[in-house]
Every structure is written in C-alpha cells, then in structure tokens.
Amino acid sequence: MSEEREVLLSVRNMDVCFGKKKKLFKAVNNVSFDIYKGETFGLVGESGSGKTTIGRAIIRINPTTSGDVIFKGKKINGKISKELDRQVTREIQMIFQDPMASLNERAKVDYIVSEGLFSGERIPEAERKAKVAKALAEVGLLPEFASRFPHEFSGGQRQRIGVARALIMQPDFIIADEPISALDVSIRAQVLNLLSVLQKERGLTYLFISHDLSVMRFICDRIAVIHKGVLVELAETEKLFAHPLHPYTRALLSAIPLPDPAREKNKVLEVYDPTQHDYSVDKPQWVEIEPGHMVWGNEAELKKYREIVSK
Amino acid sequence: MQDRETVLSVRDLNVKFSLRGRTLHAIRDVSLDLYKGESLAIVGESGSGKSVFVKTFMGLLDANGWIDSGEIVYKGHDLTKYNTERQWLSVRGKEIAMVLQDPMTSLNPLKTIGAQILEAIELHQGLTGEAAHKEMISTLVDVGITEPERRARQYPHEFSGGMRQRVVIAIAVACRPKILICDEPTTALDVTIQAQILRLIRSLKEKYELTTVYITHDLGVVANVADRIAVMYAGDIVEIGLCEEVFYQPKHPYTWALLSSLPQLGIKGEPLYSIHGTPPNLFNEVKGDAFAPRNPRALKIDFVKRPPYFEVSPTHKARTWLLDPRAPKIDPPEAVQKLSTEGVLGYE
Numbered sequence: 001m002s003e004e005r006e007v008l009l010s011v012r013n014m015d016v017c018f019g020k021k022k023k024l025f026k027a028v029n030n031v032s033f034d035i036y037k038g039e040t041f042g043l044v045g046e047s048g049s050g051k052t053t054i055g056r057a058i059i060r061i062n063p064t065t066s067g068d069v070i071f072k073g074k075k076i077n078g079k080i081s082k083e084l085d086r087q088v089t090r091e092i093q094m095i096f097q098d099p100m101a102s103l104n105e106r107a108k109v110d111y112i113v114s115e116g117l118f119s120g121e122r123i124p125e126a127e128r129k130a131k132v133a134k135a136l137a138e139v140g141l142l143p144e145f146a147s148r149f150p151h152e153f154s155g156g157q158r159q160r161i162g163v164a165r166a167l168i169m170q171p172d173f174i175i176a177d178e179p180i181s182a183l184d185v186s187i188r189a190q191v192l193n194l195l196s197v198l199q200k201e202r203g204l205t206y207l208f209i210s211h212d213l214s215v216m217r218f219i220c221d222r223i224a225v226i227h228k229g230v231l232v233e234l235a236e237t238e239k240l241f242a243h244p245l246h247p248y249t250r251a252l253l254s255a256i257p258l259p260d261p262a263r264e265k266n267k268v269l270e271v272y273d274p275t276q277h278d279y280s281v282d283k284p285q286w287v288e289i290e291p292g293h294m295v296w297g298n299e300a301e302l303k304k305y306r307e308i309v310s311k
Numbered sequence: 312m313q314d315r316e317t318v319l320s321v322r323d324l325n326v327k328f329s330l331r332g333r334t335l336h337a338i339r340d341v342s343l344d345l346y347k348g349e350s351l352a353i354v355g356e357s358g359s360g361k362s363v364f365v366k367t368f369m370g371l372l373d374a375n376g377w378i379d380s381g382e383i384v385y386k387g388h389d390l391t392k393y394n395t396e397r398q399w400l401s402v403r404g405k406e407i408a409m410v411l412q413d414p415m416t417s418l419n420p421l422k423t424i425g426a427q428i429l430e431a432i433e434l435h436q437g438l439t440g441e442a443a444h445k446e447m448i449s450t451l452v453d454v455g456i457t458e459p460e461r462r463a464r465q466y467p468h469e470f471s472g473g474m475r476q477r478v479v480i481a482i483a484v485a486c487r488p489k490i491l492i493c494d495e496p497t498t499a500l501d502v503t504i505q506a507q508i509l510r511l512i513r514s515l516k517e518k519y520e521l522t523t524v525y526i527t528h529d530l531g532v533v534a535n536v537a538d539r540i541a542v543m544y545a546g547d548i549v550e551i552g553l554c555e556e557v558f559y560q561p562k563h564p565y566t567w568a569l570l571s572s573l574p575q576l577g578i579k580g581e582p583l584y585s586i587h588g589t590p591p592n593l594f595n596e597v598k599g600d601a602f603a604p605r606n607p608r609a610l611k612i613d614f615v616k617r618p619p620y621f622e623v624s625p626t627h628k629a630r631t632w633l634l635d636p637r638a639p640k641i642d643p644p645e646a647v648q649k650l651s652t653e654g655v656l657g658y659e
Contacts, residue, residue: 046501047472154589155357184356185528189572189585196582211501214531217656218574218583241656255506257531259573260655261554264534269506 005036008173008205009058014067014077016050016057027053029229030067032286033294035173040199040206042220042237044213044252050229051209055175058207059092060085071173089119093166097178099158103150109136109161110146116169135164139194156187163194177209192219213256217241222292225249228274231286234294245295245305248272277301318489318522319345319368324381324391326363326372326546335593337363337376339546345490345522350513352525352533352554354569355543358590361526364543365492367391369407370399405435408488410512412495414475418467424451424478425463431485447485453518454481455511473504477511484515491516494526509535530573534558539626542566545591545601552627559651561643562621562629564609565602571646575655584646600631608641 016028028050035041045051056062058069060076069077076088093116096102103112113132117123123131133143139160150158159179166174176195180188196219198204210216216223217237224234225248232246244250251272258264277284282298289295289302290309297305326338337360345351355361366372368383370393383390385406393399411417419427428447432438438446451459454477467475476496483491493512497505509532516523525536533540533554540557542550542565550563561567570576571584588605591597600606603613612618612632621634632638642648 046503185530185569186356186572186586188574189583192574193582193585196580213502215574218577218579251503255502257502257505257529257535258655259530259534259558259570259575260650261534261537261558263654264531269510271507272503 005039007034008037008072009035009207010068010070011054011058012068012070014054014057014069015065016053016062017065026065027229028057030286031226031229031231032067033224033231033234035205035207037172037205038199038203039221040208040219042216042223043207043209043226044211044216044223045226046211046252048228049226051211051226052177053229054226055094055177055207055209059094059175060088086120090116090169091171092173092175093169093171095159095162095166095174095176095179098182099155099162100150100182102162103158105150107149108146109148109150112150112161113146113165113168116165131168132164135168136161138167138198139164154187155183156190159183159187159191160194163191163198167198171204173205173207175207175209178211179208180215181210181212188215195219213252214258224294225252230296231294232296236292239293243308245289245293245308246297247276248274315346315349317344318347318385320384321345322382322384324364324367324383325379326360326367326376327379328373328376330375330594333594336596337546337593338367339597340381341546341548343541343548343551345524346539347522348520350516350523350525350536350538351541352527352537352539353541353543354527354530354533356528356590359543360546361543362494365409365494365524365526368490368492369403369409371403404431404483404486404488406488407490407492408483408486409492409494410476410479410483410496413499414472414479415467417479418475420467423464423466424470428463428478428481428485431482435486450481450485453484453515454478455507456481472500473508476500476504476508480508480512480515484519484521487519489522490524491521492524492526495528496525497532498527498529505532506535512536530569542569545597546593547601547630549602549631550629552623552629556624556627560623560627561647562623562627562634563602563631564606564633566629567643567647568602568606570650571644573646573655576646576650584644610638 012032014028014031015026018025018027031054043051043054053062057064064077068075071088074084110132113135114128117128132146136143136145141157141160180191183191208220220237222236223240225232227248233249244253251270254270279298282300284296284298286294286296287302289305295305321341321343324338324341328335328337341364353361367378378391425447428450429443432443432446447463448459451463456462456477470478497508500508527533537554540554541548544565550557550566557566561570568586572586574583577583586605591601599615600613600618603609610632618630618632620628620630622628633641
C-alpha cells in the first residue's frame with residue numbers, strides 16, 4: 001500500500017552538524033525517510049539522539065549540513081526563494097513540549113495565537129479577530145479567552161493555545177515535539193484526542209517526536225527509531241512492536257514501563273550494547289529489509305535480520 | 312498484613328498553606344501506615360498533594376505551610392511536635408532519606424562526588440579517614456559506578472543523568488536510613504536508564520533492608536516497583552491496596568478514570584478516555600467526594616457528604632459511596648475491565 005501513497009515530505013541523506021572543525025559534532029547522520037500525506041509519523045529516541053534536531057532542521061530553524069529536505073516536491077533546505085520560505089513558514093507549523101515556556105507570558109492569547117498572521121500580507125483586523133476566535137473554538141477554548149494571559153490557564157489549556165497558534169496558519173504539516181510530555185496523565189488524553197480529531201477533520205500530517213513509545217503506539221501509523229543521530233529502524237507501528245529487528249529498538253521496547261503489574265514485574269530487560277556492532281570493515285547501510293520496514297545494519301547483520309523476517 | 316510491623320504511622324494529618332492571605336488545605340485528613348520492608352507507591356497528578364505529604368515526614372514543608380492537626384508517629388515519637396532543626400537532624404537522612412527528581416539540582420556542582428558521599432558517611436555512620444573512604448568506594452560500587460576511585464574525584468557535570476541519579480542514591484543510602492523516599496526518581500531520565508535505576512533501587516532495598524516510598528504519576532513505574540499503592544486526589548488518599556488489587560480491582564471512580572486514560576488501554580483510531588474539568592480548588596472547602604464534579608456517573612450523595620473508607624479486603628480500602636451496600640451497582644469502565652482480564656499490550 002505504501003507505494004501508491006503520496007509523499008508529503010521527504011528527507012534524503014540529511015546531516016546536521018554543530019560546531020566547527022575540531023569541535024564538529026554530527027547531531028544527525030545521514031538520515032532518510034518519507035512522510036506520507038495524512039499520516040502520523042513518529043520519531044522516537046532518547047535525549048540527545050537528535051530527534052528534535054531533525055524536526056528543527058525540517059522547519060528551517062537549524063541549517064542542514066548536507067542532504068535534501070523535499071516538501072511537496074520542492075527542496076526547502078539551504079538557500080531558497082523568499083516566496084518559498086513564506087510558503088514553508090505557513091504550511092509547516094510546530095507544537096512544543098512545555099506550554100509554559102513556549103508561550104509569551106507578556107502577551108495576551110489573542111496576540112499569541114495570531115502572531116503568525118502578521119508575517120504575511122496584512123489582513124483586516126476584523127478578519128484576524130474572527131480567525132483567532134475560530135482557532136480557539138477548534139481546540140475547545142472559549143472566544144473570551146483571547147483577552148487573557150497564558151498564566152491564567154492550566155497546563156492542558158495552555159497546550160491547546162499552542163495548538164491553536166499552529167492551526168491558525170492553516171498548515172498541512174505539523175511537527176509536534178513532545179507535545180504531551182509535560183502534562184498529567186488525564187490531560188494527555190485530552191490533547192491526544194484533540195490532535196487526532198484535527199487530523200481527521202483537516203487531513204493534517206503529523207511528525208510526532210517523543211521518547212514515550214506507549215503513547216506513540218497509540219497514535220502513530222509508522223515509527224522511526226533514532227539512536228545517536230542515526231536512524232536504526234523504521235516500520236509500521238504494529239510491525240515494529242511485533243518484530244523489532246535492531247538491538248537498540250529491542251532494548252527500547254523492553255524498557256517501556258507497562259501499567260500492568262503482572263507483566264511489568266516479570267519483564268525481561270534487554271540492554272543495548274553499541275560495541276556489539278563491528279563496523280570497521282563491513283560498513284552499515286539503511287536498507288529496506290521487507291516492504292515498508294527499514295533497518296540500519298551491515299551485510300552480516302542484514303543477513304541475520306533477513307532470516308528473522310522470512311520466518 | 313495486620314501483623315506486619317509498622318515503621319511509620321500517620322493519623323488524620325491536615326496540612327495547610329497560607330498564600331496571599333488565603334488558606335490552602337493541601338492535605339485533608341490523611342491516615343497511612345507504612346509497613347517495615349514494603350514498597351509503597353503514592354500515585355497522583357500534579358497538585359494532588361503527594362509531595363507535600365511525604366515532605367511532612369522530614370520537616371521539609373515550605374515556610375508558609377504548617378501541620379494543622381494530626382500526628383506522624385515514628386519510633387514512638389510524634390514528628391509533628393518537632394520544631395527545632397536539631398530534632399529534625401536526628402531524622403533527616405539518618406532515619407528517612409530522600410531521592411529527588413532532578414539529580415542536577417540535588418548535587419552540589421562545586422564538590423566532587425566522593426566528597427559529597429563522604430560527608431554523609433562521616434555524619435551518619437561516624438566513620439573517618441581511611442575507613443570512611445573505603446565505605447565511600449564500596450557505596451559507589453553498590454550503586455553500579457565503575458572505576459569508583461577515579462569517578463569519586465570527578466564533579467557532577469562529568470556524569471550523565473543516569474549516573475548522577477546513581478550518585479544521589481549513593482548519598483541517600485550512605486546515611487543508612489530505614490526509610491527511603493523516592494520522589495519521581497526517574498522522571499528526568501530516559502526509558503532505558505529509568506529501568507536500570509528502578510532495578511538498582513530495588514536491589515539496594517533488599518541489601519539494606521529499606522522501606523521504600525515512591526512518589527510518581529507514571530503508572531508503568533508503579534506497576535514495576537510497588538507492593539502497595541495509595542492513590543491521592545485533592546489532598547486525600549482515595550484508594551489504597553495491594554498493587555494487584557488497585558490495578559485489577561480498582562473501586563474508586565478516580566482510579567478508574569486514571570487507568571482508563573492510559574494510552575496502552577486505548578483502541579487505535581478511537582478517542583482515548585479523558586477526565587473532564589480540573590481538580591478542585593483547595594482554597595475552597597471541598598464538599599462531599601472531591602472527584603464528584605468530574606465524575607459523569609457521580610451519585611447524589613457524592614456532592615453532599617464525604618464518603619468514609621469502605622473495606623474491600625483486609626488490605627484494600629477506598630473512599631467512595633459506590634461501596635456502600637445501598638449504592639446502585641456501577642461497573643467499572645470497559646478499559647479497566649480489559650486491564651484485569653487481558654492486561655495491556657506488551658511487546659512480542
């Protein structure tokens with residue numbers, strides 16, 4: 001099925017480096033993946049793995065060192081025309097982790113939500129107000145909230161304001177960077193439901209960045225696992241959970257805390273040891289091991305994975 | 312269970328805070344017995360009072376808070392009567408030690424790891440010189456730090472998050488406490504590290520015969536570590552029971568709601584159960600069952616009278632009118648039933 005689907009965003013051999021010369025640090029290393037229109041694509045990894053950097057590179061906050069980012073058939077990384085830049089700014093939006101830190105505490109909700117509109121052509125004040133009211137309504141907030149400040153809201157409501165701010169631009173693609181990690185269990189559910197309703201109504205595509213695999217399993221169609229800047233595995237969600245191939249994926253899956261004492265107390269923890277890979281001669285590659293299932297490994301490892309897959 | 316030795320006993324505790332001329336009732340008539348050698352998990356959302364509750368055991372309430380009534384009995388002494396730092400110093404660390412959420416803020420960035428552990432050893436175990444140093448090294452080995460001699464001379468910034476948390480745990484156990492309180496010990500850590508730290512705490516608990524109290528909002532962590540679970544809501548323990556009882560036969564509507572909103576129990580493509588509204592404002596007096604306004608199936612009496620505890624089993628009790636023999640029979644939500652019959656989806 002994956003062959004016929006329309007690709008919205010394609011990342012090809014992307015590198016992102018920080019620092020210069022001696023202190024050069026490759027945060028993202030030769031990463032390639034496609035995101036299809038209308039799906040929720042998950043990017044999972046631990047802190048420092050480069051998952052956020054990938055999101056930021058797509059939205060042009062961090063410059064890429066090499067490789068291509070292709071959005072709707074156009075290359076959007078590196079030097080691009082002003083016009084395209086404006087289009088990307090409008091069509092790709094981001095939702096951040098901590099709703100306390102990502103909202104301007106000195107500004108009223110009205111301004112916070114509509115700030116993006118000021119970047120394009122001027123629109124009449126009445127139209128702007130109407131758009132704010134509509135965006136707030138869509139995320140389940142009352143229109144009178146527009147005249148309040150962020151501190152007057154609870155965590156869940158603040159995160160909704162963050163979502164409204166993204167929606168008002170009428171984006172096609174939303175990068176959600178740990179959107180629910182800072183929220184309480186009961187509020188998480190509200191925000192997750194909101195994101196999925198919006199996706200259905202508007203046909204949005206999400207890149208969902210998180211470290212929490214149990215949440216990702218619930219909302220993502222496909223998941224890519226990243227470790228130290230390298231994508232190690234990519235598959236449809238249930239396939240990844242059923243047949244994880246790369247040892248890092250297995251370790252990550254085995255470590256998820258399960259809210260079920262019978263399972264949790266008897267679980268076997270797999271520990272990932274990066275020294276098990278011998279990449280000195282036989283260099284690793286990013287290979288499609290079965291349709292839709294990508295994995296990072298060298299010839300010897302791939303041979304082993306193929307045996308597992310064929311079973 | 313009855314014949315188990317109680318190490319700490321809290322009776323009808325009320326804690327209040329004064330904020331901008333108003334009084335906030337943070338802990339409302341909470342009683343709890345902590346048994347020797349057990350592992351108790353206190354679960355609740357932010358603002359439920361779980362951290363405040365355990366802080367009272369160590370006299371660590373903020374300056375604007377006070378214990379309004381009730382008692383906390385430890386080894387025959389009522390801790391609520393303690394009012395000098397000197398008295399508290401005989402309890403803090405020595406008897407009850409704490410591991411906090413963020414290891415970066417609980418370590419001194421200007422002192423070496425070794426010096427910080429030595430300080431605890433000299434103060435609480437009365438060792439000095441060579442003996443203290445030896446003890447420090449063996450503690451580092453206990454918490455799984457390799458090359459202890461070299462690592463002891465390093466500063467906190469040279470350690471990763473997980474390693475720092477190991478150091479914090481080393482300092483806590485170096486005091487040789489009877490009770491170890493872990494306040495969100497793994498929230499700031501990655502999942503793979505989290506699992507290792509939890510395993511470490513469990514092994515130290517066996518080795519030093521500790522009683523452990525975990526405070527967390529992560530039900531996955533709770534399932535891993537707890538013998539018993541206390542569920543807190545709006546400054547009150549609404550349900551308490553053995554780990555299996557609370558997960559598989561929960562009785563309080565709040566526990567139901569908490570379990571139902573777990574993504575692990577959701578069905579893909581369908582909305583996840585979510586709790587409406589917000590927790591009650593504890594500046595105002597709470598009438599009846601604090602959870603009633605958010606409970607779509609609340610009974611009339613829930614809004615009027617605060618429920619007492621009803622015993623479900625000798626180890627399990629809950630504060631809900633649903634357990635009253637006169638109450639209508641209401642089944643727990645589907646997701647909760649699913650948890651007890653099928654369990655959550657694991658991997659493989």
